[in-house]
Amino acid sequence: MSKAAQGSGSRARSAPRDGGPSATTRLMIVGIVSLALAVVLFFFREQIDEGFLLALLGILAMVGVFYLFASVIGLVAFSGARRENEIVGGFVESLSEGICVTDNADAIVYANQAYRSLIGAETEVEAQAPEAVLSRHDDAANALYRLANSAARGLDAEEEFRLLSGLGEASGQPRWYRASVHLIDPGRTGKPLKAWRIADISAERQQQETAFLELQKAIDHLDRAPAGFFATDAGGHVQYVNATLAEWLGIDLTSFVPGQITLSDLVVGGGMQLVSGIKAEPGTVRSAIVDVDLAKTNGENLPVQLIHRVQTTAAGDPGPMRTIVLNRTQGADSAQDLRSAEVRFSRFFNSTPMAIAALDADGRILRTNASFAGLFGAVVDQDALARHVKFETIIHERDRDRFDKAFDAAKANRANIEPFETVLPGEGTERHIRVYVNAVANPIEGAATGDGPEEAAIVHAMETTEQKALEAQMAQSQKMQAVGQLAGGIAHDFNNVLTAIIMASDLLLTSHRPSDPSFPDIMNIKQNANRAASLVRQLLAFSRRQTLRPEVLSLTDVLADLRMLLSRLIGNEIRLNMEHGRELWPVKADLGQFEQVIVNLTVNARDAMPEGGELTIATRNLTADVVAGMETPGIEPGDYVAVEVTDTGTGIPADVLEKIFEPFFTTKEVGKGTGLGLSMVYGIIKQTGGGIYASSVEGEGTTFTILLPRHEPLADAGAGEAPATRKSEHESAKRDLSGSATVLLVEDEDAVRMGGVRALTSRGYTVLEAGDGMEALDVLEEAGGKVDLVVSDVVMPEMDGPSLLREVRKDNPDIKFIFVSGYAEEAFAKNLPEGARFGFLPKPFSLKQLATKVKETLEEE
Numbered sequence: 001m002s003k004a005a006q007g008s009g010s011r012a013r014s015a016p017r018d019g020g021p022s023a024t025t026r027l028m029i030v031g032i033v034s035l036a037l038a039v040v041l042f043f044f045r046e047q048i049d050e051g052f053l054l055a056l057l058g059i060l061a062m063v064g065v066f067y068l069f070a071s072v073i074g075l076v077a078f079s080g081a082r083r084e085n086e087i088v089g090g091f092v093e094s095l096s097e098g099i100c101v102t103d104n105a106d107a108i109v110y111a112n113q114a115y116r117s118l119i120g121a122e123t124e125v126e127a128q129a130p131e132a133v134l135s136r137h138d139d140a141a142n143a144l145y146r147l148a149n150s151a152a153r154g155l156d157a158e159e160e161f162r163l164l165s166g167l168g169e170a171s172g173q174p175r176w177y178r179a180s181v182h183l184i185d186p187g188r189t190g191k192p193l194k195a196w197r198i199a200d201i202s203a204e205r206q207q208q209e210t211a212f213l214e215l216q217k218a219i220d221h222l223d224r225a226p227a228g229f230f231a232t233d234a235g236g237h238v239q240y241v242n243a244t245l246a247e248w249l250g251i252d253l254t255s256f257v258p259g260q261i262t263l264s265d266l267v268v269g270g271g272m273q274l275v276s277g278i279k280a281e282p283g284t285v286r287s288a289i290v291d292v293d294l295a296k297t298n299g300e301n302l303p304v305q306l307i308h309r310v311q312t313t314a315a316g317d318p319g320p321m322r323t324i325v326l327n328r329t330q331g332a333d334s335a336q337d338l339r340s341a342e343v344r345f346s347r348f349f350n351s352t353p354m355a356i357a358a359l360d361a362d363g364r365i366l367r368t369n370a371s372f373a374g375l376f377g378a379v380v381d382q383d384a385l386a387r388h389v390k391f392e393t394i395i396h397e398r399d400r401d402r403f404d405k406a407f408d409a410a411k412a413n414r415a416n417i418e419p420f421e422t423v424l425p426g427e428g429t430e431r432h433i434r435v436y437v438n439a440v441a442n443p444i445e446g447a448a449t450g451d452g453p454e455e456a457a458i459v460h461a462m463e464t465t466e467q468k469a470l471e472a473q474m475a476q477s478q479k480m481q482a483v484g485q486l487a488g489g490i491a492h493d494f495n496n497v498l499t500a501i502i503m504a505s506d507l508l509l510t511s512h513r514p515s516d517p518s519f520p521d522i523m524n525i526k527q528n529a530n531r532a533a534s535l536v537r538q539l540l541a542f543s544r545r546q547t548l549r550p551e552v553l554s555l556t557d558v559l560a561d562l563r564m565l566l567s568r569l570i571g572n573e574i575r576l577n578m579e580h581g582r583e584l585w586p587v588k589a590d591l592g593q594f595e596q597v598i599v600n601l602t603v604n605a606r607d608a609m610p611e612g613g614e615l616t617i618a619t620r621n622l623t624a625d626v627v628a629g630m631e632t633p634g635i636e637p638g639d640y641v642a643v644e645v646t647d648t649g650t651g652i653p654a655d656v657l658e659k660i661f662e663p664f665f666t667t668k669e670v671g672k673g674t675g676l677g678l679s680m681v682y683g684i685i686k687q688t689g690g691g692i693y694a695s696s697v698e699g700e701g702t703t704f705t706i707l708l709p710r711h712e713p714l715a716d717a718g719a720g721e722a723p724a725t726r727k728s729e730h731e732s733a734k735r736d737l738s739g740s741a742t743v744l745l746v747e748d749e750d751a752v753r754m755g756g757v758r759a760l761t762s763r764g765y766t767v768l769e770a771g772d773g774m775e776a777l778d779v780l781e782e783a784g785g786k787v788d789l790v791v792s793d794v795v796m797p798e799m800d801g802p803s804l805l806r807e808v809r810k811d812n813p814d815i816k817f818i819f820v821s822g823y824a825e826e827a828f829a830k831n832l833p834e835g836a837r838f839g840f841l842p843k844p845f846s847l848k849q850l851a852t853k854v855k856e857t858l859e860e861e
Contacts (some may be wrong), residue, residue: 001726011437051811101184102129103271104191118198118827120168129195130179139163140794143179151181151194159587160201167198176205203221203231228304228325234318235262250297250758261319268293273373278308282316285309292370294325303328339787355461363407364388367454379424391459395422395433406437410457413439421464432468436460495822495843496749501529508848510762533844550588550688552711555619556580557825562595566602566617574605575611581620587641588711593684600681601645616646632707634816635691639710651698660694667789737851741858742766743785746776746792746804747820752843756791759847760854773799777807785789785812789852794821803837816857820845 065649098115111127121127132142145157152159158180166175178201183394184193228245237259246253271292287309293301307324351714355372357365380394392400399422409417437456505526512519570702620660622640635797661682685692696702743765758769794801839857
């Protein structure tokens with residue numbers, strides 16, 4: 001569109017010029033004249049002819065039609081609408097930004113004076129639409145395209161752009177502009193209008209650039225300040241490090257990533273306890289000064305003083321932290337020695353692992369080191385230390401009298417004050433502390449704070465929790481060793497006595513029928529002897545001094561055989577579940593002892609579920625990788641078979657769980673438990689080469705996990721080695737135990753030897769007897785070696801059983817041997833010949849057990 005056309009469009013809706021009456025005024029005059037004519041016609045109607053009257057009425061009708069048409073097209077307006085338009089026009093004209101309204105054909109409908117000045121148009125005729133003006137500038141082309149696009153989609157839009165010269169200037173300084181386009185409701189005309197707003201924002205941009213430059217200068221000043229500075233977020237991640245601190249620590253700022261370094265990475269050792277101990281009340285800010293070492297990237301330490309500022313939100317959540325760092329290695333030459341000494345002392349004071357505190361005459365804490373904050377941080381924070389709380393408030397109240405006595409002695413300048421033991425107050429695991437209180441020989445006024453009270457005593461504290469635990473373990477180990485030595489010492493003699501009692505009872509039972517009056521008494525004697533034998537076995541089991549007879553077992557078969565017995569033990573109110581692992585590996589263990597372990601754990605689970613529940617025994621294979629990832633202290637790496645015994649009972653408290661495997665420890669009432677059950681289980685499993693671990697949640701139940709090492713047979717023996725199975729009681733009961741072989745019975749206990757001779761003789765055997773190993777060799781020589789089996793005790797005077805086996809095998813390599821003993825560990829370990837094959841029968845035993853073992857050994861090939 002040409003400039004003339006656009007100019008005429010701009011004037012089409014502009015206000016009328018001065019110098020002539022407006023259209024409205026002219027219409028008013030016409031209206032008055034018409035009214036006057038109407039009055040004249042009314043009064044002089046009789047003198048006017050009809051033709052003239054008709055012509056006059058036609059003229060008046062034309063005037064009325066013209067007036068209606070002028071009203072429709074807006075040529076005639078009421079005074080209220082005109083006043084409103086004048087107000088709006090006056091407001092738009094007063095705006096400093098350019099306003100231009102265009103129609104759908106991009107013709108100017110209205111443009112204010114600011115717009116004309118902005119584009120350099122002196123008259124309305126010279127004014128051009130914004131699209132035509134902006135399209136001449138390449139730098140505004142992209143902004144214009146986006147604005148026009150938005151307007152075409154019916155959307156408002158705003159853009160900012162920079163021109164090398166102004167919109168209305170051929171040349172000059174670069175200018176910044178903000179342009180926007182808004183759609184106007186078309187109203188009655190039905191034609192949409194676009195309102196353009198263009199403003200020069202160069203001054204605003206200049207202010208922004210000036211503020212940015214000032215900010216850059218401030219950052220540069222902060223970077224090059226003589227002190228270091230770093231900022232961390234609420235999580236302790238370092239977000240900013242100034243150039244000074246980066247230079248001190250050797251940090252490359254070009255590769256520094258905000259949040260990659262944490263506060264604990266910067267602060268060395270116990271200094272972190274001091275820094276983390278600075279806390280603010282909710283909604284407040286707090287600053288504190290601490291002396292610490294910072295870690296350089298080359299591994300060295302930098303002694304510094306931190307002015308650490310922390311803040312918290314109103315809810316008490318931690319906020320960002322700001323820290324100023326003062327380099328303690330720098331200073332004037334005249335004060336360098338003093339500064340170096342101060343740095344060395346500060347480093348020594350805060351790096352020592354012993355907690356140190358200075359107390360005034362009232363026992364208030366004046367100064368502490370980093371280790372003190374770490375040791376007592378659970379009971380006292382930095383705010384309390386800043387308020388100089390009394391030292392006695394941070395130790396257990398039962399030991400405060402002992403502290404008062406030691407503190408009084410320190411104030412009296414006494415030497416060699418006895419240290420005392422205490423614990424940190426509060427709930428949870430006990431933390432033991434050993435406290436040393438020392439006198440200050442020459443107190444320095446104001447030494448603690450520079451202007452405060454003098455130091456009256458120095459307190460050193462050291463945590464001894466681990467030492468106490470080691471002492472308890474040592475005492476427990478010594479107790480177990482003592483009980484084990486006692487059990488081993490008496491087991492041999494005591495089992496000999498029990499064997500004699502049991503065998504004598506068996507002999508009496510052979511001559512007494514159940515209907516005899518003495519039969520119940522004899523049975524009572526035998527049962528109590530067996531109970532005593534079981535007690536000895538438990539003592540030997542938990543001390544790991546029993547003699548095991550390991551054999552290859554399939555735990556699936558063993559547990560299946562035990563199911564009926566376990567069901568009877570737990571009763572009807574407890575449901576028994578057995579979950580057998582697939583393709584379970586074999587293990588090598590003593591069958592009877594393993595069954596005893598399962599029975600014992602089952603009985604304990606039953607007692608933990610007095611109102612009923614569920615008992616689950618599950619087995620599974622555990623590879624070496626899985627075992628390595630478990631918390632299994634004291635177990636060798638390798639493959640294991642796990643047996644888990646889980647109940648849904650009352651659970652075990654944490655303080656009791658730590659002691660359940662100790663001998664003679666029981667939570668049962670007096671007379672209902674010996675305290676040897678779980679210690680026996682522990683001893684059997686450990687002696688087998690495995691481990692047992694317990695986990696429990698009060699109110700939910702307990703799980704005992706047994707780990708037995710996987711048995712891998714040798715290549716040459718593996719083909720013939722199969723898991724052992726227990727023979728049924730019915731099969732053993734009907735077996736013929738008689739024989740005709742010659743048996744040499746070697747036993748130093750006369751009562752046991754006599755009972756064995758009678759038992760084997762009654763079964764048809766020819767029995768030779770000897771009181772010890774030397775006598776046995778003489779008997780063998782007299783018999784000319786014609787002895788099929790030797791049944792010998794292990795522990796005997798002059799010559800023990802293994803030594804006898806060694807001597808006999810020299811002349812009779814094929815002779816069969818059975819060892820009997822109540823405790824034979826040391827004798828077997830020291831004197832057993834290499835590759836020897838023999839049977840074993842533990843004491844005490846019955847006549848039937850002796851006859852059965854002799855029969856089985858003689859039948860072996």
